[in-house]
Amino acid sequence: MTDTGGLLLRWASEQGAGALSDIKQGMWWLAAKHCPDIEPGAAGRWLRDAVSLAYMDIDWRNRRWCAAPPVLTRLPKARGLAVLTGSRTAAFDARLEQAAQEGPLEVLRVSSARPPRDIPLPHSLIVQFDDEAELTAWAAGLGASYTPCFALQGAALLPPLRLEVRTSAPEFGKPLEQYDLHRGEYxxxxxxxxDGLYRLKRRDSKRVCQVLRGGQWYETSHEQGVYTVLGARTRRADVLRWLPEKDCGRQRFGTLFVDWGYPLPDLHRRVAVMCCGLAPRINAQAENLAYDNVPKTVAMKIAESLGQHLGGNNDE
Structure with missing residues (x-):
């Protein structure tokens, strides 16, 4: 194994779980040997992409992480394609290599494009199949769980955003930042x-996000806080757009565009990513992220869960 992304995933898979600060430190040490010019925020972006691709799960509030178990799931209406995700220990990679050699399914290693100064992601493992029963048996032989289609199942279960956990107001005189929705920054x-989304440091030096609404403070994540505040506005935001594919018979599938400054929460992002098995494309000129092969029904579920209008051709 020579690629940096695969090496990082192997290391995290063998570690299994731990403190977020430790994995970030380890990532910097490993990545710096192969990517000397990485940007300061590259580790955080890599971890969020790893969560979206279902390689790991992160408890951001308690600063803990764990490797996700191997899972094989079909991509929605992708002409006999599935994605194999989750942790990749040395033992699992050995079983995968043997299974790929023996057939009958073909495993394709597909890379997610990332900017030069970002840490490379592991290759996505896209599996070609003809029969679902054969796919299920193949997953069992690998020791991977099988789910018919996580993207469709997950979209149906996306909950609406709610402010539930109350918290105390920020300490008077302590540094405080408010999120500017127009600039996309604190x-x-x-x-x-x-009312709005605020960021502060607690006494234990952990940076947290809180929403102020109607005189009451609530705990939140940055992503959920952004959409909570955005949904409270009376004017339509149009930060999510979906455009259909042009191929015949594929009009119900397309690309979900998410404007910069309005990142999807972890679960919503994972649902969108698991529609194609690749991290979202970065459109620097248009300042958005693009998620491919997203059924319109899934895009609508994501927008509805976040309290947003889903724009499209008629809104451009």
Missing amino acids: QPVRGPKG
Whole structure:
């Protein structure tokens, strides 16, 4: 194994679980040997992509992570394609190599494009199959769980955003930032300026996000906080758009575009990513992320869960 992304996934898979600070430190040490010019935020972006691709799960609040178990799932209406995701220990890779050699299914290693100064992601393992029963048996032989189609199942279970966990107000006089929805960034403020999404450091030095609504403070993640505040606005935001494919018979499938500054929460992003098995494409000029092979029904479920309108051809 020579690629950096695969090496990082192997290391995380063998570790199994641990503190978020430890895996970030280990990532920097391993990645720096192969990617000397990586940007300061590259480790965080790699971890979020790893969560989206179902390689690991992260408890951001408690700063813990764990490797996800191997899972094989079909891609929605992708003409006999499935994706094999989850952890990849040395033992699992050995079983996979033997299974690929013996057939009858073919395993394709497909890369997700990333900017030069980002840490490369592992190759996605796309599996070609003709018969679902054969696919299920192949997964069992590998020791991987099989689920018919996570993208469709997960989309149906996406919950609406709710502010549930109340918390105390930020300490007076302590550094405080408020998220600017127009700029897509946090701005320092001297004190709360009405309802909105705020970021602060707790006494234990952990940076947290809180939403102020109607005089009450609530715990939140950055992604959920963005959409919670965005959904409270009366004017339509149109930060999510879906455009259909042009191929005959594929009009119900297309690309979901998400504007920069409005990142999808972990579960919503995983649902979108598991439609094609690859990390979203980065469109620097258009300033958005593009998720491919997303059924319109899935895109609508994502938008509905986030309290957003789903734009399209008629909204351009």
